[in-house]
Amino acid sequence: MKEGGHWDKGRQVGGADLSVIDHPPQVEWQGLDRTISLDSVDGVPDATVERWEELTAAERLSANLQAYRVFQALLGEVLEKQRTHLTPLDTDFHASIQSMLLQVTALAYQLEELLALLRHSEPPWEAAGPEDRDHRSFFEMKLRGLKVLQELAHWTVRSVRDLHQVTKHSQGSNTAYGGQAQE
Amino acid sequence: MASPVLPACCVAFAAVVMVYAQRHSQLDTHIQYERLGADVTMRCGAMDWDAAVTWTANGTDIDESHLNGSHLVLRNVNLTHSGQYACYEGSSWHLKYQTYLKVGTSPKEPVLMCRSNNYPKGFYCSWHLPTPTYIPNAFNITVMHGPRELICEKDAFPKNRCHIRYLQLFSTVKYKVTLTVTNALGRNSTTITFEEFAIVKPDPPENVVAKAVANNPRRLEVKWQNPSSWPDPESFPLKFFLRYRPLILDQWQHVELSDGTSHTITDAYAGKEYIIQVAAKDNDIGTWSDWSVAVHATPWTEEPKHLTTEAQVAGEGRTDRAPGLALLLLRVFSSSLLHKGQRVGSGARGRLRSPGSQPLGSNHLTPLLPQNQES
Numbered sequence: 359m360k361e362g363g364h365w366d367k368g369r370q371v372g373g374a375d376l377s378v379i380d381h382p383p384q385v386e387w388q389g390l391d392r393t394i395s396l397d398s399v400d401g402v403p404d405a406t407v408e409r410w411e412e413l414t415a416a417e418r419l420s421a422n423l424q425a426y427r428v429f430q431a432l433l434g435e436v437l438e439k440q441r442t443h444l445t446p447l448d449t450d451f452h453a454s455i456q457s458m459l460l461q462v463t464a465l466a467y468q469l470e471e472l473l474a475l476l477r478h479s480e481p482p483w484e485a486a487g488p489e490d491r492d493h494r495s496f497f498e499m500k501l502r503g504l505k506v507l508q509e510l511a512h513w514t515v516r517s518v519r520d521l522h523q524v525t526k527h528s529q530g531s532n533t534a535y536g537g538q539a540q541e
Numbered sequence: 542m543a544s545p546v547l548p549a550c551c552v553a554f555a556a557v558v559m560v561y562a563q564r565h566s567q568l569d570t571h572i573q574y575e576r577l578g579a580d581v582t583m584r585c586g587a588m589d590w591d592a593a594v595t596w597t598a599n600g601t602d603i604d605e606s607h608l609n610g611s612h613l614v615l616r617n618v619n620l621t622h623s624g625q626y627a628c629y630e631g632s633s634w635h636l637k638y639q640t641y642l643k644v645g646t647s648p649k650e651p652v653l654m655c656r657s658n659n660y661p662k663g664f665y666c667s668w669h670l671p672t673p674t675y676i677p678n679a680f681n682i683t684v685m686h687g688p689r690e691l692i693c694e695k696d697a698f699p700k701n702r703c704h705i706r707y708l709q710l711f712s713t714v715k716y717k718v719t720l721t722v723t724n725a726l727g728r729n730s731t732t733i734t735f736e737e738f739a740i741v742k743p744d745p746p747e748n749v750v751a752k753a754v755a756n757n758p759r760r761l762e763v764k765w766q767n768p769s770s771w772p773d774p775e776s777f778p779l780k781f782f783l784r785y786r787p788l789i790l791d792q793w794q795h796v797e798l799s800d801g802t803s804h805t806i807t808d809a810y811a812g813k814e815y816i817i818q819v820a821a822k823d824n825d826i827g828t829w830s831d832w833s834v835a836v837h838a839t840p841w842t843e844e845p846k847h848l849t850t851e852a853q854v855a856g857e858g859r860t861d862r863a864p865g866l867a868l869l870l871l872r873v874f875s876s877s878l879l880h881k882g883q884r885v886g887s888g889a890r891g892r893l894r895s896p897g898s899q900p901l902g903s904n905h906l907t908p909l910l911p912q913n914q915e916s
Contacts, residue, residue, distance in 0.1 A: 396713075405711035410661065508713060515738070515825050516711040522776060 387504045388444060399498075399505040403428045405516040415527055416478040418520040423469040424481050425513050426462050432506045433459040439499045462510070465517075476528065571640040574676050574725035575618055576647070583613040585628035586638035593631030599624040618644045620675060645676030647727025653720045655733065658770050658830075660741045660777060660823060665704040666693060668720050678724045687714040712737050741827025743779060744768035746802070746819045751838035758811040761785070761838050764803040765819050768830070782820045782829060787813035788837075799824070814839045 403425035407413070413421075437455045445451055473480055494502070575581050585594045590610040596603040607614055615622055627639040649671050657664035666682060684691040684705055693703035713736065721730040746765040754760040763783060767774045778800065784793040787810055798804055809815060818832040 404713070406709050406714070407711055408709050410710040512711055512713055512738075518825060519776065526775070 387507075388500045390500055390504060394501070394504075396501060396505040396508065399502050401428075402432060402502075402505050402509045403513065404509065405512045407516075410519075413520075413523075415476060415524045416473070418524055419469055419473045419476070419478060420481045422513075422517050422520055423466060423473065424484065426466040426469065427483065429462050429506070429510055429513070430459065430466060432502075433462060433510075436503045436506050439503065443496060444499060444503070458510070472524070476524075572643065573640050574643050574645060576726055577619060577644055577675075578617055581615040581618050581622075581642065582609070583615075583626060583628070583640065583642075584638070585611045585613075588628070588630070588637055594637065595629045595631065595634075597627045597629070598622075615642075618642075620644050623675075643676050645674045645724070645726060646672075648674050648678060648722040648724055648729045650729050650731050651680075651720050651722050653718065653731050653733055655716070655718055655735060655740050657737075657741045657827070658744045658768070659772050660743075660827070661707055661710050662772050663704055663706040664740055665696070665702055666718055666720075667699070667702040668722075669701055670722065674724055674726070676724050676726065678722050681721045681723070683719050685717040685719075686712070693718075707737075710737070738826035739828075741823050743821045743823065743827075743830045744770045745830045745833040746781065746821050747833070749817070749819050749833045749836050751815070751817045751836045753838060753841040754805070755841055758840050758842055759807060759809050761806040761809050761815060761817070761840055762803070763806065763817055763819070763836075765833065766802060768821060771821075778824050779821045780824050782822070783817065784819075784832070785809075785815050785817040787815055789813065809840045811840060812842045 405425070407421070433455060437452060437459065440446075440448070440455065441452055470480060573581075583596075585592065585596070588594060588611050590612065592611045594608075594611045596608065596613045603613065611628070613626065613628070623642055623644045625639065625641050628637045629635060630637055651668050651670050653666060653668045655664055655666040666684070668680065668682075670678070680701065682693050682703055684693050686709070689708075691705050691708070693705050696702045696704060715734045715736055717732060717734045719730060719732040721728060745768060747768055749763065749765040751761055751763045754762050763785075765781070767779055771777070771779065780800070781798045781802070781804075783796045783798060783804055785806055786793045794806075794808070796804060796806075806815075806817075815838055816835050817838065818835050820829045820832050822829045
């Protein structure tokens with residue numbers, strides 16, 4: 359009986375094809391065991407939420423958008439570290455991260471559009487994280503890379519659910535958005 | 542005024558009651574737990590070692606060979622030694638001591654599992670001991686989510702189960718569940734850790750129904766329902782996996798379905814009884830459910846003319862209901878038809894062959910009874 363992975367190929371999230379994020383948590387990631395604790399890595403958006411059922415459409419879209427904006431920056435950072443320090447020769451790998459970065463950028467853009475369409479205000483751009491990037495050890499860079507990918511994967515699962523809810527509620531209550539919600 | 546002299550019968554009765562009371566006076570009844578295979582020595586309360594006593598086990602006198610003075614010695618106890626032991630003073634038959642002996646073992650490491658069949662509401666944990674202890678056990682479970690301890694509410698039934706409501710969703714912080722089992726002879730525990738997504742496993746689909754499609758000898762229509770324990774199939778849709786095979790073959794055909802709760806099989810072998818099962822999985826996370834209860838169906842067949850009488854007598858010509866002899870005859874009939882088809886030969890029939898499978902003609906009569914659900 360085949361076991362389900364954490365995500366499946368060809369998943370569409372808000373129109374963006376996130377199948378490229380079909381990157382299962384590495385059993386081994388650049389020499390790290392999968393059981394390693396990533397708690398020490400900060401600045402990575404956490405998909406955890408309490409009372410998820412009670413979130414409004416605006417809250418869902420906002421939270422998703424904020425997260426993917428940060429992931430844009432983080433993926434850029436991961437890409438740079440991989441190219442410069444950790445895996446300078448693995449161009450295939452760089453290409454996948456690049457592709458992920460593009461998808462995340464596209465998704466963030468679509469979320470902005472969706473927020474505008476539903477007449478919600480955009481969340482403010484958050485300030486960049488700690489600037490001591492260059493003072494991290496290779497080990498820390500690897501840990502960060504793993505954490506970014508894991509949390510991104512978690513976020514995509516949450517986004518599928520969030521967008522589904524947004525769709526459901528906007529279909530059910532056209533008048534809630536001033537009667538102008540377009541499909 | 543008559544003197545209050547009790548009649549003789551009442552006196553006698555009172556005497557009997559008194560003797561009985563003395564024999565079974567309200568002594569503390571002890572319970573003692575002893576390990577299987579151990580040697581057990583029981584003292585007769587405060588009696589001296591050299592006092593004359595009689596021991597009983599569940600009311601039956603125990604042979605003197607088990608006595609060491611006034612102590613009762615049981616060697617290498619097993620489960621049959623469990624019971625009530627009492628010690629009486631030699632001549633007076635006063636009850637001096639009684640105890641309940643329970644022979645058992647300390648607990649082995651328990652088996653613990655947690656699963657969410659009602660995502661995103663919560664999950665349950667369930668446990669059992671791999672071998673019985675034969676004495677009462679107490680279970681204690683703690684659930685940690687990072688630094689936070691969650692309450693696992695015990696279910697009334699089954700007993701060895703408790704459930705937890707999710708306070709957070711989409712968390713990457715692992716859950717850590719520890720179960721401790723304690724009894725009079727010892728304790729043991731086990732811990733498991735898991736992520737929120739990993740334990741999601743729905744119950745199997747319900748009410749699976751498979752029917753023939755009229756005038757379509759190669760089709761079977763299968764319908765099912767979402768498991769009733771899955772709280773919100775709209776927001777958390779399930780996908781399904783259908784497997785089917787004719788009873789006479791070992792290899793399953795598989796179909797994965799990303800939506801809908803029905804499917805039409807279009808490549809069934811004419812006249813063959815099929816066994817069909819469905820499994821479910823959350824669209825994005827977790828693992829597949831167990832297989833549903835198996836259902837059987839046979840595609841529609843045109844009534845064979847020379848067997849009409851039998852079929853009509855048996856059940857109005859519905860081939861999948863014809864009992865006993867009629868069924869046997871129909872199978873022989875369809876088998877020979879199929880066999881002829883094979884000899885004529887066609888590429889499509891090649892699918893019937895799989896490594897190690899036998900040609901149809903030889904073994905298709907063997908499973909006359911539906912096979913049980915396979916896991």
